Amino acid sequence: MSTGSPAAGDLSDVAAAVKPPTAPAAGSDFALRLRANSEYVAIPAFALLMAALLFAVFLLAIGKSPIDFVDYVWRGGFGTAFSLQNTLQRSSPLILTALAVAIPARIGLVMIGGEGALVLGGFAAAAIAIPLVGHVPPFLTLCIMAIIGVGVGACWVGIAGALRYYRGVNETISSLLLTYIGIAIMNFFVEGSLRDLSNPNKPSTMPIGDAYMVGKIPGTDVHWGLAVGIVIAIALHVLMTRTTFGFAARVTGGNMRAALAQGLPVGKLMISCTMIAGACAGLAGFFEVAAIQGRANASLVAGYGFTGILVSFLARHNPIAIIVVAIMFGGIVASGGLVQRRMDLPDATVLVLQGLTFVVLLVSETLYGRFKIFQVSGAADRT
Amino acid sequence: MSNTPFVIVIFAMLGGALRVSTPFMFVALGECLTEKSGRVNLGLEGTLVLGAMCAYATSFHTGSPWLGVLAAGGAGACLGAIHGYVCKLPRVNDIAIGIAMMLFGTGIAFFFGKAYIQPSAPRLGSISLGDWTGNPQLASALQINSLLLVGIAGAFVMSWAFANTRWGLIVRMTGDSAPSAKAMGVSVDLVRFLSTTAGGFLAGVGGAFLSLYYPGSWNQGLSSGQGLMAVALVIFARWNPLRCVVAALLFGAAGAIGPALQSVGITQGYYFFNAAPYILTLFIMIGSSGSKHAMRDAPGELSITK
Numbered sequence: 001m002s003t004g005s006p007a008a009g010d011l012s013d014v015a016a017a018v019k020p021p022t023a024p025a026a027g028s029d030f031a032l033r034l035r036a037n038s039e040y041v042a043i044p045a046f047a048l049l050m051a052a053l054l055f056a057v058f059l060l061a062i063g064k065s066p067i068d069f070v071d072y073v074w075r076g077g078f079g080t081a082f083s084l085q086n087t088l089q090r091s092s093p094l095i096l097t098a099l100a101v102a103i104p105a106r107i108g109l110v111m112i113g114g115e116g117a118l119v120l121g122g123f124a125a126a127a128i129a130i131p132l133v134g135h136v137p138p139f140l141t142l143c144i145m146a147i148i149g150v151g152v153g154a155c156w157v158g159i160a161g162a163l164r165y166y167r168g169v170n171e172t173i174s175s176l177l178l179t180y181i182g183i184a185i186m187n188f189f190v191e192g193s194l195r196d197l198s199n200p201n202k203p204s205t206m207p208i209g210d211a212y213m214v215g216k217i218p219g220t221d222v223h224w225g226l227a228v229g230i231v232i233a234i235a236l237h238v239l240m241t242r243t244t245f246g247f248a249a250r251v252t253g254g255n256m257r258a259a260l261a262q263g264l265p266v267g268k269l270m271i272s273c274t275m276i277a278g279a280c281a282g283l284a285g286f287f288e289v290a291a292i293q294g295r296a297n298a299s300l301v302a303g304y305g306f307t308g309i310l311v312s313f314l315a316r317h318n319p320i321a322i323i324v325v326a327i328m329f330g331g332i333v334a335s336g337g338l339v340q341r342r343m344d345l346p347d348a349t350v351l352v353l354q355g356l357t358f359v360v361l362l363v364s365e366t367l368y369g370r371f372k373i374f375q376v377s378g379a380a381d382r383t
Numbered sequence: 384m385s386n387t388p389f390v391i392v393i394f395a396m397l398g399g400a401l402r403v404s405t406p407f408m409f410v411a412l413g414e415c416l417t418e419k420s421g422r423v424n425l426g427l428e429g430t431l432v433l434g435a436m437c438a439y440a441t442s443f444h445t446g447s448p449w450l451g452v453l454a455a456g457g458a459g460a461c462l463g464a465i466h467g468y469v470c471k472l473p474r475v476n477d478i479a480i481g482i483a484m485m486l487f488g489t490g491i492a493f494f495f496g497k498a499y500i501q502p503s504a505p506r507l508g509s510i511s512l513g514d515w516t517g518n519p520q521l522a523s524a525l526q527i528n529s530l531l532l533v534g535i536a537g538a539f540v541m542s543w544a545f546a547n548t549r550w551g552l553i554v555r556m557t558g559d560s561a562p563s564a565k566a567m568g569v570s571v572d573l574v575r576f577l578s579t580t581a582g583g584f585l586a587g588v589g590g591a592f593l594s595l596y597y598p599g600s601w602n603q604g605l606s607s608g609q610g611l612m613a614v615a616l617v618i619f620a621r622w623n624p625l626r627c628v629v630a631a632l633l634f635g636a637a638g639a640i641g642p643a644l645q646s647v648g649i650t651q652g653y654y655f656f657n658a659a660p661y662i663l664t665l666f667i668m669i670g671s672s673g674s675k676h677a678m679r680d681a682p683g684e685l686s687i688t689k
Contacts, residue, residue, distance in 0.1 A: 110478050169672040172425060172478055173615050177665050180608045184658030191654065306486060313479065348493030355429075355487025359469070362480050366472040 039374035040316055047364035048314070051357040058352070064343055076338035077331025085221040089292075091330025092222075093118065095229035096284035097308025098326055099236055100157065100277040102317040104171070106240055107273045108253035109164065113157050113175030114281040115305025116182035121153035121282025122289040123186040126296035127194060129208045138212045145208075146286050153282015154275040156182060161274025165267045171274075183301055190297055204297035214291040225287030230323055232280065237319040249273055281305065303351075307333065310358045329354075388647040391520060395646050398524030399639020400632050401531060402597040406431060406606070408534040408631035409589030410613035411620065412541060413582035415627055417463075418617055419545065420578035421558035421571075421684030424466050425481025427586040428610030429488020430459045434590025436496040439601040443504035448595050451504070452530070455591035456584040462488050463583020467576035477686060485610075499601050507596045528596045530588070534628070537585070541624040554578055558682035586610065612664045619667045621680040637663045 056066035077087045100114035125145040132141045160178055163169040191203045214223050240246035249269050252259040259266050284304065289296055311329050315321035336350045369375075410427050417424045434455035442451035466484050470477045510532075513525030545551040557564040557574040564571050593609075594601045616634060620626035641656030 110476075110482070112482055163669060167669050167672050169668045170615075170618075172482070173611060174665060174668060176611055177608070177615070177661050177668075180661045181658050181665070184654050184661070188654035188658075309482060310486075346494050346497040348490055348497065351486065351490030352494050353490075355483065355490040358483035359465070359480070359487050362475060362483050363469050363472065365474050365476070368474060 036374060039368065039371070042374075043364050043367050044314055044316065044361065046367075047361040048357065050364070051353075051360040054360065055353050055356055058356070064345065068343060069339060072339045072342055073332060073335040076335025082221075083331075083334065087327065087331040087334045088220075088222045088226050089330075090334045091326040092225035092229045093284040093288060093304040094308055094311050094326035094330055094333075095226075095233055095323055096280045096287075097305045098311035098315065098322045099229075099233060099308075099319060100281040100284075100305070101309050101312035102315070102319060102322060103236060103240070103273050103277045103280070104157075104161070105312065105317040106246075106253050107249045107270055108256065109161070109270070109274065110172045111157060111160060111175045111274060111277055112172055112306075112309050113160055113178050114277070114284075114308050115301070115303070116175070116179030117153035117156045117278040117281035118285040118288070118305050119179075119186050119300045120156050120182040120285070121149035121278075122285025122293075122300045123189070123205070123296040124152040124282075125149035125286040126205045126208065126289045127189065129212065130194070130206050133206075133208055133212055141208075141212055142214060142290060145290055146283065149282045149286030149289075150279045151282070153285060154279040157278025157281065158271055158275040161271045164274075165270045179305065186296065186300070187298070196295070202297055204295045207295045208290065209294070212290070213294060214287065223287065223291035225284070225291055228283070228287070229326075232283070233319040233323050236276070236280075240319070245269070245272075281308075307354060310354050310361075313358065314361055391647050392643045394520040394524045395643035396636050396639045398526070399643060400636035401524070401527050402635065403638040404631040404635025405528065405531045405534055405592045405596075406589040406609050407613045407616060407634045408531075408538070408628055409592065410586045410610050411616045411627040411631055412534065412537055412624055413459075413463075413585030413589075414614050414617045415582075415620070415622055415624055416541065416554070416585070417575075417579050417582035418685055419558045419622060419682055420554045420575045421561065421682050422467075422470060422575045422579060423477050423481065423614075423686060424463065424484075424579055424582060425478055425611070425614060426462065426466055426484030426488060427582070427614060428606065428608065429485040429492070430462045430583050430586040431590040431593070431606050431610040433462060433488040433492040434459045434587030435594035435605050436492040436499065436590075436601060437587070438591030439504050439594040440495070440499050442506075442595055443499060443502055446505055448505050448507045451595055452507070452588055452591040455587040457587070459587020459590065460580050460584040463580040463586075464576070466583065467579030470579070471572040471576065493603055496601055496603070500603075503600075504595070506599050507592075509596070528592065530592050530596065534631075538624040538628045545624070555682070558684055561684055586613075589613075608661060612660060615664045615668050618681075619671045621671075621676070622682060623680070634660055634663070 056069075059066045059069055076083055078084055097114040097118060100117065101111060104111040125148055128148045129141055129145050132144060136144070156178060157175065160169075160171050160175040163174050164171040187203075190205055194205050196204050196206045214225065216223055217227055240249065248259070248264045251262070252264060252266050252269050256266065259269075285300065288300055288302075288304075293299055307329055308326075311322060311325045315325045332350060332353065336347065339345060339349060340347055410431055414424060414427055437458040438448075438451035438455035440451075441454035442448045445451075462484060466477075466480060469475055469480055507528055507530065509526045509528050511522065511526055513522035516522060516525075545555060553564070553569055553574060556567065557569060557571050561571045564574070590606070593605050598605065612634060613631070616630045617627060620630045638660045640659050641653055644650075644656060645653060
């Protein structure tokens with residue numbers, strides 16, 4: 001403990017409570033790795049705790065009870081079988097949009113275009129279904145919709161990746177611009193040529209019909225998107241940690257010049273990673289259309305893409321951790337309605353909580369490597 | 384001559400350019416100052432929205448729109464100060480912090496702004512510059528707000544100060560080479576903190592224009608990406624405050640295409656023309672990012688162009 005700041009002192013206490021240093025410095029290999037890696041759990045956990053405290057202060061300042069808030073989030077997100085299934089339903093797009101941030105992050109790109117790829121992928125899936133419904137069997141229709149959704153999403157984010165590689169355009173700004181353009185494209189068609197005129201309330205495309213919807217996982221009320229999201233997260237984890245492609249991508253993310261000097265195909269890697277990201281977000285859009293909404297309309301712009309950014313950062317861009325964090329945030333999103341009604345809070349409360357968590361989390365990045373408790377000799381070269 | 388649709392569209396675009404460009408101009412000037420000191424603040428979109436909300440609320444409660452403008456600047460300066468303080472910590476990524484501050488600023492603005500969607504607050508007045516022409520369309524196009532003049536004057540002052548004052552030199556040196564600033568005994572962190580705070584102030588004032596003049600009301604869809612586009616605009620303007628003004632006018636005109644065409648009855652592709660500023664920004668970024676000209680003018684310490 002060389003740093004003198006009080007916050008740092010608190011942290012070492014918390015960290016010690018989370019993971020007591022049982023193994024001596026010369027312990028088994030497993031214990032050493034556990035100790036070295038526990039920093040990556042302890043610091044985000046501490047950041048979450050601090051964000052929760054700050055949010056509690058915020059609630060107290062406006063005269064609301066933080067305890068009620070926690071109670072409603074628990075009841076609305078996790079407490080009953082119904083609310084838990086609602087949570088899982090909402091975490092499915094969050095897993096996919098978080099993967100859309102995590103995979104480019106591994107190659108050193110800050111991509112925030114998940115929302116646009118989700119909206120456009122979902123819209124494309126709904127649009128391709130219009131001529132197919134009633135002529136092509138449901139399963140085949142869903143497959144075509146999924147392929148189109150994934151393809152459109154992949155191309156959309158892939159544009160930002162290609163612009164970054166070939167022209168040096170900042171990928172964070174371009175991916176967010178593409179999000180606005182994607183939403184405008186959907187609005188253009190949904191309020192124009194593809195509008196379902198029998199639905200005067202809300203401009204939408206033609207519904208695909210109940211027979212063509214994605215079913216539920218047997219025994220639950222949760223659609224298959226959750227299972228697909230988890231499988232894809234595991235698959236991408238294997239891809240990024242156990243294959244040559246993943247290794248090359250991580251080398252590029254670590255040091256682009258070294259990767260170029262090694263002759264790695266940096267451009268191909270970069271565009272592939274962004275296309276994988278877009279494909280994930282497009283798939284999330286497909287499931288939103290084919291399993292929840294049944295049609296494409298402005299409800300697709302629900303902010304899943306932006307919450308996904310936070311989920312990915314909180315999970316340190318690790319696909320397996322993303323599953324857990326996405327379920328946690330799915331619960332917060334799912335309980336939003338209950339919290340609003342019972343506590344008379346605006347719907348932006350969730351946005352405040354997310355923004356606050358995001359800022360605190362990024363500030364906590366500065367704590368890495370400051371605590372002796374996590375320092376293991378020989379662990380400095382961990383990647 | 385004043386009745387052909389073409390002339391109407393041109394005048395509507397001119398008026399739109401003068402009205403719509405002001406928030407772009409303020410955000411771009413703020414970002415220009417921040418980036419000149421070597422740091423990127425992508426969170427100005429959130430600052431713009433929070434500024435708009437604070438301005439509207441203050442104007443509603445005090446009855447003075449100019450106090451609202453000040454409050455918006457203050458709120459923007461607070462967000463800028465948080466950004467500036469956090470970014471100086473080691474291992475903190477300024478681009479990611481920008482995204483987080485964007486979400487945080489928008490969240491806070493929507494949270495406290497919910498109560499102000501319905502009530503109507505006093506607006507900023509306008510100055511008529513076109514009455515002498517005798518042409519009603521031109522006259523209405525030339526109804527401008529004094530904030531536009533303040534912005535243009537600010538750009539001239541900033542441009543002069545970068546070139547001719549000690550402070551301007553310090554900011555530019557910090558942006559081009561932190562080691563040389565350190566060697567000269569300048570605190571890099573302090574200069575960047577102050578530049579980010581001042582940049583946030585300007586972006587907040589831009590937000591005040593949105594809610595107090597044009598469109599002139601507060602709602603959650605008030606700004607959709609103007610703050611972000613202004614950040615891209617700074618790259619296009621090659622970090623020169625005067626070029627920022629020209630670029631902002633260009634963006635204002637692009638944003639006015641949709642409403643201008645609608646005013647002569649062309650509603651086809653309304654959503655497409657609404658997307659025109661985003662598409663223009665993207666193409667401008669493609670054009671300017673790769674060019675050697677632009678990169679030569681970029682502050683050396685800037686992470687966004689690397």
